[in-house]
Amino acid sequence: MPELPEVETVVRTLSPFILGQNLQEIKVYWPRIVQGRLGKAWQNQKVRSFKRRAKFMLLEFDEGYVSIHLRMTGQLIPRETLPSGKPPHVHAMFVFSGQVVLFQDVRKFGRLRWISRADFASWDKSLGQEPLEKTFTADWLYSSGQKRRRILKSALLDQTWIAGLGNIYVDEALFVAQLHPARRAVDLTRQETIRLHKAIQKVLRKATAANGTSFMDFKFLGGQKGGYTEELLVFRKTGLPCPRCGSPIQRLVLAGRSTHLCTVCQK
DNA sequence: CTATAAACCTGCTGGC
DNA sequence: TGCCAGCAGGTTTATA
Numbered sequence: 001m002p003e004l005p006e007v008e009t010v011v012r013t014l015s016p017f018i019l020g021q022n023l024q025e026i027k028v029y030w031p032r033i034v035q036g037r038l039g040k041a042w043q044n045q046k047v048r049s050f051k052r053r054a055k056f057m058l059l060e061f062d063e064g065y066v067s068i069h070l071r072m073t074g075q076l077i078p079r080e081t082l083p084s085g086k087p088p089h090v091h092a093m094f095v096f097s098g099q100v101v102l103f104q105d106v107r108k109f110g111r112l113r114w115i116s117r118a119d120f121a122s123w124d125k126s127l128g129q130e131p132l133e134k135t136f137t138a139d140w141l142y143s144s145g146q147k148r149r150r151i152l153k154s155a156l157l158d159q160t161w162i163a164g165l166g167n168i169y170v171d172e173a174l175f176v177a178q179l180h181p182a183r184r185a186v187d188l189t190r191q192e193t194i195r196l197h198k199a200i201q202k203v204l205r206k207a208t209a210a211n212g213t214s215f216m217d218f219k220f221l222g223g224q225k226g227g228y229t230e231e232l233l234v235f236r237k238t239g240l241p242c243p244r245c246g247s248p249i250q251r252l253v254l255a256g257r258s259t260h261l262c263t264v265c266q267k
Numbered sequence: 268c269t270a271t272a273a274a275c276c277t278g279c280t281g282g283c
Numbered sequence: 284t285g286c287c288a289g290c291a292g293g294t295t296t297a298t299a
Contacts, residue, residue, distance in 0.1 A: 001292040071293050105279045
């Protein structure tokens, strides 16, 4: 559920609550959400920054980072004080000096991890380009695409190539670029690659500005929904008319993922 | 390398 | 109305 625009929205809206605070404690109620060991290098340390990288959120401390991944159904919910009990589906609580943030996740797929400064570079290197950064250019997309023989649907979901796209925005970007998801990255012409590059940035920028897409679960600040749900063009629109040509949107399964497209417009 | 499936979890939906 | 198989936006791991 949370892809780049949703994670960005969480970071933006949650930042004022936690920046500059001291993280006193991380209460963990479902240990499997923790990868490796959280240690205590962050304990009673000031939050230096709170940023997004790919679909991860990073709380930066002097000695490293606490990374948070929401996977499918995770949410971070700010509270002024510690709840008296453990609310349903809350598997961790971040206790800051003047704020509490609940990690709630119905499906328990979300993950927390400590990344020391020493490990950060290799962790960062394992992730692909940030699609809204200046380094993400059409030229880069074209040349790196020459090495990708997989179909676009699968390639664009690969976080080691482009970091932050998920099922929703891959379908939306491919529709805007008028490219069929079963095309292979390596087979795209320069013109097509330029279209894809523009489409990815356009879709992600608009979705981020609208606070993301709320399908079933995504909410930020504990209850607010993303506005991009109203702007979706093809995702979960099976049978509805294509916004460009009016023929019905099709659904198929590619790379094991539900895929929505207009077979007339996307070649 | 690429592709596919299964696993991790729970809740919701649709069909019977 | 009630039950149950199937499905869900993510990622990793195993297997072919």
